[in-house]
Amino acid sequence: MKDVMLGNHAASHGARLSKVDVIAAYPITPQTLIVEKLSELCADGDLNAKFIKVESEHSAMAACIGAEAAGARSFTATSSQGLALMHELLHWASAARLPIVMAEVNRALAPGWSIWTEQTDSLAQRETGWLQFYCENNQEVLDTVIMAYRIAEQVLLPVMVVLDAFILSHTNEIVDVPEQAMVDSYLPPYQPEFKMDVNNPHAFGGLVTPDNYMEMRYKIHQAMQRAKTVAVEADQEFQEIFGRSYGVMEAYKLDDAEYVIMSAGAITSMLRVIVDAYREKGLKLGLLKIKMFRPFPTEIFKKLLAGRKKIGVLDRDISFGATGIFFQEIKAALYPEKKNGVPALFGYVMGLGGRDITLSHLEQMVDHMMSHDEPEEDSVWIGLKK
């Protein structure tokens, strides 16, 4: 059934169709509508779940941890400061191997207060052991929430489904809402092998000496590596049932491209327009959209980027004193291939705190990349006021 809905409501319906058992969430702009819609769905009986209206995001994640530990499928959503407040518990969730799914609405961090979009909040959580998927549109948000459970429960790690503040969260788009029966055939009920069980008592998460800690971390790392395959399979099976596919990254006019631009989130829609415009001018430009950021699909990047002349990475985020975060990752992924000739890599920072990214900014980015043989600085900031 096709419906017109906000990106936030797409996330709520993704949780509904995934038949979550427990929701624990705290409202924060611009995530609020996710919480409100889920409250309505629970109140109306359209979703049979316990909704714990917690007193903070920290407790939201803690409650999800408790729920998953007892064997229930759980969901939460947050943004910006709320995600930062959760940070400690993000580690607790992943190291406890709990497949929690969270919608995260990308919003800039304070001070000064900003409710507008920026990707630094979620990217700053890259070391927490959470899988991260960035969405381009509302359909992708709904579909990715469902896929997230499928992946999370196979590798036993939590998943963050990321969408841009306002550009997706508060924008209506046509969304194809799948039938429950189709989702049920794709997503089996959560049946954890280990959980809190009075008939089979265990202690979880207790003191670990140096004798065992490192192996536990290695297993998390292995699960992340396995998620690379699992995510691809989950996407392919999603396509078979629902007729839609996103891949772990998406190539647009990339086959013969000598020059590539890369980004994640809603801005990739505009990058498609830019690619088309430059193609008309005869420039062999292509786009690579990053959907899966953790685990980082290094092998696929290497394969897809091998032999290109130049690559420009758009970061709507900044690691102060270094570069944009996507740029760092892509640079690190390509470095060992130097013997085969690494493309020149250009990093661009723009759109922080919800600053509009215009077509003109994107043209500046491509023109800058084309007019330089090598990058002169780590990150070029575009759209700064004089």
Place this chain on the structure above:
Amino acid sequence: MEAVFPKPRIPEEEYIYPGHLACPGCGASLSMRYALKALGPKTMVVIPACCWSIIAGPFPYSTLKVPIYHTAFETAASVSSGMAAALDQLGQGDITVMAWAGDGGTFDIGFQALSGAAERNDNILYVCYDNEAYMNTGIQRSSATPYGAWTTTTPERHLKDRPKKNIMEIMAAHQIPYAATACVAYPEDMIQKFRKAKTIRGMRFIHLLSPCPPGWKIPDDQSIKVTRMAVNSKAFPLYEVEYGEKYRITVEPRNIPVRDYLKVQGRFRNLTDDDIRNIQFSVNKNWDRLQKKVRYSE
């Protein structure tokens, strides 16, 4: 004629193994032993950072015969809330979810989550074993540390100069179905309270005074005796509160001077006579206030 044995007042079943990692004379280990005797095997325990993170034993061992979930310092209540909601949703609502936290995790860092769970009346049994300081990190003051006590962060030249936070009054003010104080020196009273708490749905709070020989500076064979003095001096009255207004004293104290309780503990050895008079004054005042509430409940 068949011999008649008296019925044991303390259940014989054990849910805690010998060989745990508590210090000799630890009140917290004995507290857990009694609590589980009262609650039985259909119990799940959530433990935040506290002495019990260690007492429970390192991976892959466990001190308890019931499931344990270790979690972050400030999340005993919120993790328990999630667990209880999940069990309800999965049709296992008859299991008791017991949060088991020290005074730091309850009075201080975990207080926000505790207050949140209490306000929502989540179906959990929250137990604070209160040894009156951060004992696991080596005796630093908490907001449960009594006035005049020595700790490593309230050294002799600057003893704790604020009274202990009245956690029972704060919890009662949430109007939760059940709140009670208890201690290992009165095990029958304690077991009765845990049994009662088990039958109640919603938020239940039990505040245990939990003797700590290294922190209180007492010999490790004196824990029970000193804790008994806490009750009899009225420094730690044993009572219960239903819905924030029905108060009942469960063990009548023998009315010994608070000096007797303080003087057997090394942590109070620097108190002057004036200090002790002040403490006695505030103990009397708190006791009067409690009795008024009991009378008001009748």
